[in-house]
Amino acid sequence: MNMKSKKNEKYLEDGKTIQKREVIIMKKVELNVIGMSCGHCTMVIENSVGSLPGVEKVLVDVKNGNVAVEFHPNLVSLDKIKETIGDQGYDIG
DSSP: OOEEEETTEEEETTSOEEEOOOOOOOEEEEEEEESOOSHHHHHHHHHHHHTSTTEEEEEEETTTTEEEEEEOTTTSOHHHHHHHHHHTTOEEO
């Protein structure tokens, strides 16, 4: 079966269309955040970072001072995530 490309679709010889799928790459980072000490800190960071477009998951570990973030780098940058945490009064180690 011969295929020819046209725009973002592929067409078979018989004229039927096959939709091309985009691959979405997720990125996971773990940041050392200084200044977290309680449940309120968890809530503030999870809400602020979690509200950024492209952020899928935020896990705060106050005891170890870590914030794990899963995000779409084509929608939000790591710098923007760090800036958002900093805007809440915390430092990135």
